[in-house]
Amino acid sequence: MNLANIKILHIDSNHPLLWEQLQQAGFHNEADFTSSKQEVEAKIENYHGIVIRSRFKIDKTFLDKATNLQFIARVGAGLESIDCDYATAKGIHLIAAPEGNANAVGEHAIGMLLSLFNNLNKANNEVKSGQWKREANRGHELEGKTIGIIGYGNMGKSFAKKLRGFDVTVLCHDILPNMGNENATQVALSELQERADVLSLHTPWTPETDKMINSDFINKFKKPFWLINTARGNSVVTEDLVQALKSGKILGAGLDVLEYEKLSFETLFEGEKPAAFEYLLQAENVLLTPHIAGWTFESHQKLAQTIVDKICKIYQ
Numbered sequence: 001m002n003l004a005n006i007k008i009l010h011i012d013s014n015h016p017l018l019w020e021q022l023q024q025a026g027f028h029n030e031a032d033f034t035s036s037k038q039e040v041e042a043k044i045e046n047y048h049g050i051v052i053r054s055r056f057k058i059d060k061t062f063l064d065k066a067t068n069l070q071f072i073a074r075v076g077a078g079l080e081s082i083d084c085d086y087a088t089a090k091g092i093h094l095i096a097a098p099e100g101n102a103n104a105v106g107e108h109a110i111g112m113l114l115s116l117f118n119n120l121n122k123a124n125n126e127v128k129s130g131q132w133k134r135e136a137n138r139g140h141e142l143e144g145k146t147i148g149i150i151g152y153g154n155m156g157k158s159f160a161k162k163l164r165g166f167d168v169t170v171l172c173h174d175i176l177p178n179m180g181n182e183n184a185t186q187v188a189l190s191e192l193q194e195r196a197d198v199l200s201l202h203t204p205w206t207p208e209t210d211k212m213i214n215s216d217f218i219n220k221f222k223k224p225f226w227l228i229n230t231a232r233g234n235s236v237v238t239e240d241l242v243q244a245l246k247s248g249k250i251l252g253a254g255l256d257v258l259e260y261e262k263l264s265f266e267t268l269f270e271g272e273k274p275a276a277f278e279y280l281l282q283a284e285n286v287l288l289t290p291h292i293a294g295w296t297f298e299s300h301q302k303l304a305q306t307i308v309d310k311i312c313k314i315y316q
């Protein structure tokens with residue numbers, strides 16, 4: 001097959017190796033990082049492949065215009081910006097690269113957990129502002145704790161693997177059966193809620209996981225617990241999380257994702273903020289990072305390489 005006939009449109013910037021290796025393989029590549037969704041829609045019939053991150057939604061309207069599209073390559077894990085069922089029904093290959101940033105997410109979740117358990121962020125801020133508070137920063141140890149992981153795909157598995165060596169019990173829950181492995185025992189959700197001291201969320205954002213962590217869900221946990229969310233902000237009802245933080249049912253939270261994060265910077269940080277968000281910003285037992293769990297120099301490269309390999313495989 002003459003790969004020069006396969007025209008690929010890149011609508012988001014990625015690690016340069018992605019472009020370079022597709023060029024070397026012989027594909028015809030074009031980049032358009034600025035056109036609006038409507039502008040891309042108007043020309044998408046000319047392309048056989050599109051390489052995206054999450055700039056805009058690939059919905060039915062878009063797909064109906066993409067009459068020659070053979071693949072959609074998402075340089076990342078989450079596929080929520082694509083109408084996957086509709087694309088698949090049209091015979092379009094869907095490619096994603098969760099293998100590329102799973103390690104980064106696993107390491108970030110470990111970092112958040114250790115930071116929360118040992119007050120690293122809080123204590124650091126205090127010492128740097130001239131306060132030497134030892135008793136107020138007495139920490140907890142992971143040893144002997146039970147870690148519950150919801151969503152046991154690439155990210156959940158990576159986190160569980162990193163937990164080896166901490167002498168913890170690792171439970172996982174997934175909608176698919178038989179997902180447990182040497183690093184985690186699969187249990188029913190109710191058992192996880194009964195036993196866990198920590199909940200780490202590693203689920204995609206789907207209708208089933210939207211607002212999943214709400215008061216009802218939280219109250220089913222038998223013990224107070226720590227929450228780590230490196231998955232999607234919309235899976236947690238922030239008001240309910242705040243209520244649980246206030247009551248002590250949630251002991252602390254490490255949040256790399258927020259339900260407000262798609263708002264503009266101005267909306268998010270200037271002027272009046274949603275009360276629950278304001279609480280998270282002030283709370284000492286809440287650690288916030290700006291959706292960077294999968295955002296490392298190494299994952300940038302691994303994501304690109306994974307996508308190149310998967311595109312090349314389609315045309316082997």
Ligand SMILES: O=C(O)[C@H](O)COP(=O)(O)O
Nearest residue numbers: 053054075076077078294
């Ligand atoms: O789904 C992912 O891979 C991560 O959440 C990163 O998403 P982004 O490409 O939209 O930043």
